[in-house]
Amino acid sequence: xTTLFWLFGVLAIVGALGVLFxxxxxxxxxxxLLNFLAIGVLYLLARAPFVGFVQILVYAGAIVxxxxxxxxxxxxxxxxxxxxxxxxxxxxxxxxxxxxxIVALVLLKNQIPEVSPPPTGTPEALGEWLFGQYxxxxxxxxxxxxxxxxxxxxxxxxRRQDVS
Amino acid sequence: xxxxxxxxxxxxxxxxxxxxxAAAYLVLAxxxxxxxxxxxxxxxxxxxxxxxxxxxxxxxxxxxxxxIFPQASRGLYLAAPVIIGVAALLPLAVIPxxxxxxxADLPVAVLYLLAVGSLSTxxxxxxxWSSNSxxxxxxxxxxxxQMVSYEIAMALALVGVALMAQSLSLVKIVQAQQxxxxxxxxxxxxxxxxxxxxxxxxxxPFDLPEAESELVAGYHTEYxxxxxxxxxVGEYIHLFIVGCLVTVLYLGGWYGPWKPGPHWFFLKxxxxxxxxxxxxxxxxxxxxxxxxxxxxxxxxxxALLNLLLTSLWMAL
Amino acid sequence: MTAYLSLLVVFVLAVxxxxxxxxxxxLLNPQRSTNPAKGEAYECGxxxxxxxxxxxxxxxxxxxxxxxxxxxxxxxxxxWAVVYHKLMLxxxxxxxxxxxxxxxxxxxxWGQGAFDWx
Numbered sequence: 001x002t003t004l005f006w007l008f009g010v011l012a013i014v015g016a017l018g019v020l021f022x023x024x025x026x027x028x029x030x031x032x033l034l035n036f037l038a039i040g041v042l043y044l045l046a047r048a049p050f051v052g053f054v055q056i057l058v059y060a061g062a063i064v065x066x067x068x069x070x071x072x073x074x075x076x077x078x079x080x081x082x083x084x085x086x087x088x089x090x091x092x093x094x095x096x097x098x099x100x101x102i103v104a105l106v107l108l109k110n111q112i113p114e115v116s117p118p119p120t121g122t123p124e125a126l127g128e129w130l131f132g133q134y135x136x137x138x139x140x141x142x143x144x145x146x147x148x149x150x151x152x153x154x155x156x157x158x159r160r161q162d163v164s
Numbered sequence: 165x166x167x168x169x170x171x172x173x174x175x176x177x178x179x180x181x182x183x184x185x186a187a188a189y190l191v192l193a194x195x196x197x198x199x200x201x202x203x204x205x206x207x208x209x210x211x212x213x214x215x216x217x218x219x220x221x222x223x224x225x226x227x228x229x230x231x232i233f234p235q236a237s238r239g240l241y242l243a244a245p246v247i248i249g250v251a252a253l254l255p256l257a258v259i260p261x262x263x264x265x266x267x268a269d270l271p272v273a274v275l276y277l278l279a280v281g282s283l284s285t286x287x288x289x290x291x292x293w294s295s296n297s298x299x300x301x302x303x304x305x306x307x308x309x310q311m312v313s314y315e316i317a318m319a320l321a322l323v324g325v326a327l328m329a330q331s332l333s334l335v336k337i338v339q340a341q342q343x344x345x346x347x348x349x350x351x352x353x354x355x356x357x358x359x360x361x362x363x364x365x366x367x368x369p370f371d372l373p374e375a376e377s378e379l380v381a382g383y384h385t386e387y388x389x390x391x392x393x394x395x396x397v398g399e400y401i402h403l404f405i406v407g408c409l410v411t412v413l414y415l416g417g418w419y420g421p422w423k424p425g426p427h428w429f430f431l432k433x434x435x436x437x438x439x440x441x442x443x444x445x446x447x448x449x450x451x452x453x454x455x456x457x458x459x460x461x462x463x464x465x466x467a468l469l470n471l472l473l474t475s476l477w478m479a480l
Numbered sequence: 481m482t483a484y485l486s487l488l489v490v491f492v493l494a495v496x497x498x499x500x501x502x503x504x505x506x507l508l509n510p511q512r513s514t515n516p517a518k519g520e521a522y523e524c525g526x527x528x529x530x531x532x533x534x535x536x537x538x539x540x541x542x543x544x545x546x547x548x549x550x551x552x553x554x555x556x557x558x559x560w561a562v563v564y565h566k567l568m569l570x571x572x573x574x575x576x577x578x579x580x581x582x583x584x585x586x587x588x589x590w591g592q593g594a595f596d597w598x
Binding site for chain 2: 505
């Protein structure tokens with residue numbers, strides 16, 4: 001089990017580094033896919049099968065597909081040449097460092113438990129929580145999804161007006 | 165520890181060989197039935213009734229000249245058929261062929277099927293893109309858009325089954341159908357699942373990704389020899405799996421009027437597959453806009469309605 | 481846990497089988513003449529013009545985006561389905577509220593023509 005953990009842990013890191021250093025957008029997206037898949041397997045190893053398969057279904061199966069389609073929809077050569085991040089790049093850098101510092105602080109302050117967690121990642125356990133104790137956050141999630149739908153449609157509509 | 169691994173090894177070997185044979189003979193069955201539907205004989209030269217035709221096809225495809233398309237992105241171009249083949253084989257891991265013969269009984273098998281199914285999108289998307297050919301790119305994108313649109317409807321239909329069986333394990337889903345097949349209480353879900361299955365397997369009337377009259381062959385236009393065959397084999401393994409899944413989810417799996425066993429499973433699977441072949445050679449092709457509209461405006465609302473009705477009926 | 485190890489075995493065997501077949505086909509494959517015309521993209525005999533990776537319709541992107549959102553919605557339904565027999569009518573109302581909010585977005589997308597492929 002530990003061997004598998006190390007194997008997929010290293011694969012996840014390789015994927016993440018690949019996203020950083022691969023300049024070709026399609027190959028970069030595929031490294032992201034590797035990272036998502038490896039993390040999905042890590043969830044399975046942590047006895048959270050529901051979370052693991054949802055990770056693969058949503059992240060590897062939908063989000064990377066979205067990225068790939070976005071790359072194919074755009075003009076690739078323009079994407080390669082006009083890659084100037086400017087202010088956006090600076091902000092991303094600051095946020096990234098801040099996030100890293102927070103994670104590091106949390107990790108340093110809290111001991112990581114040695115024993116493996118109880119099986120909480122099963123659909124049954126999650127169902128009991130989502131529809132009992134955490135009902136309000138669950139219903140709020142639907143509003144979040146609603147905002148995402150509306151946002152997507154508005155974004156596209158503006159695009160279409162720009163073109164016409 | 166060593167014992168279960170050894171068991172998994174031989175079971176997987178049997179299942180893989182079985183699925184490859186099934187795929188090869190499905191191609192023959194399709195050509196044969198197509199022949200009869202169109203009042204001709206179909207393949208009948210190689211072996212009695214053309215039964216050795218799949219073997220001849222395999223040898224021929226193995227020996228064909230391999231053109232590695234020079235303008236293609238080489239790595240991805242070579243990887244795409246592997247992804248297609250592997251993604252087609254993976255769902256076999258959780259299909260219960262009888263009460264005791266299955267590779268793994270996952271408590272979350274339905275999610276596993278959806279997760280693995282979503283990975284086959286990469287095969288067509290990357291195959292289409294890496295070929296660096298206009299027909300292939302359009303075919304790949306169309307195929308991906310179609311697969312993802314019908315995946316939602318299919319997943320919603322699966323929720324109905326999970327609701328009735330109170331489990332996501334395929335073995336438990338079949339066991340829940342001992343007295344009554346889900347076909348009857350889940351008739352709406354069954355219809356949605358079957359239609360989505362036609363679209364997921366890229367078969368007529370939903371075969372737009374490879375509509376030969378407009379896209380030559382779609383995402384595998386630039387593939388030759390066994391790399392081409394891999395797309396073909398993948399498609400037919402996928403078809404076989406869909407037949408198995410309809411049997412498991414809606415037709416009571418290994419249960420039958422008499423003694424339960426794998427023979428019922430295979431009989432039902434064969435009937436489902438025959439139906440799918442029959443439909444393919446009967447109906448014309450949709451237009452792409454009709455296809456997309458149908459999934460989002462008809463199938464998804466019907467699947468949601470099915471869910472609400474099923475759950476309300478269970479609560480009352 | 482053994483069930484998940486079986487999945488790993490299945491995956492490894494699948495890669496070996498598919499990879500093996502393709503390698504075998506590569507080894508058996510005859511080397512014939514290398515005609516430059518074989519390397520041209522197939523466009524029904526007409527010489528290919530321009531780059532194949534031209535930008536395509538943004539519709540494909542909209543579809544992928546809507547798929548992502550509805551996929552997440554479906555994922556929430558599975559834990560609900562397996563515990564539904566404990567919740568019954570209360571669970572039904574909870575889900576109707578969740579889906580009801582999402583249906584607003586669905587009909588908005590419908591009204592904006594997101595499902596029409598033009």
